[in-house]
Amino acid sequence: MGELSGKKGFIFDLDGVVCIGKTPIDGVRETLAHIREIGGKVRFLTNNAANSREHYVRKLGGMGIRCERSEVVTSSQGVAIYLKNRYRSGKCFVIGEEGFVGELRQKGFEVVEGKEGERADFVAVGIDSGFTYEKLTIALRAVKNGARFIAANPDVSRPGEEGLDPGAGAMVAALEAASGVKPEVVIGKPNPMLFEIAVKGMGLRRNQVAVVGDRIDTDIVGGNRFNLYTILVLTGITKRADLKGLKGEEKPKLVLNSVADLKGLL
Ligand SMILES: [Mg+2]
Structure with missing residues (x-):
């Protein structure tokens, strides 16, 4: 786990982190472009099982965020992989x-x-x-x-x-x-199974990967359980006042106002 510096893979939750509904979060494009520029890998991960991975490629593309199908992980994909493996x-x-x-x-x-x-x-x-x-x-x-x-x-x-x-x-x-x-x-978060699919897909080790989420009970708890470096952003469901009294696996390693602030730290 340790520090943010040296992380080579970044797993982004979608709603409340990358976008809110159909609107991208300010600065998200710049952060993603920067990660790609420095050779980092990204995954977009959602608990929502309703849509195909292609849907998210189109949705993100519509917001000016370039992404490949292989960079999207959904809980429906997680179910299919679980059933296939087992x-x-x-x-x-x-x-x-x-x-x-x-x-x-x-x-x-x-x-x-x-x-x-x-x-x-x-x-x-x-x-x-x-x-x-x-x-x-x-x-x-x-x-x-x-x-x-x-x-x-x-x-x-x-x-x-x-x-x-x-x-x-x-x-x-x-x-x-x-x-x-x-x-x-x-299958979905906080079960670490989707994180496992994402980390494996990037070909990285867990200590090389950070997860960026807006929910304590799914993104942060799931990420901590899987020993990823957890970053909470405050553009979604969690507000600064909610941070008091967090215990153990509920605690993010880092709290940022927005995904935009990540760029300056890498
Ligand atoms: Mg979210």
């Missing part, structure tokens, strides 16, 4: 959106619906704006039939355009309540 193949019933289905298919999983869903090997749950009683019914029956229940991320709500929106965790909780079964694994 179970190789099988049928999935998905409570989730197109980006999630796409990641599973790319790893060779068959995505099934309706009655066939009740006999799936896996029920994968992420945020689903088309969540219905019918989907919950299929998922419930599948889990009762022995399907493995995998959750993309734990976030119960998230800021939306017009107020709070329910997150994947709310759909996970519905299935958990109905079935009496807890997910076998929750």
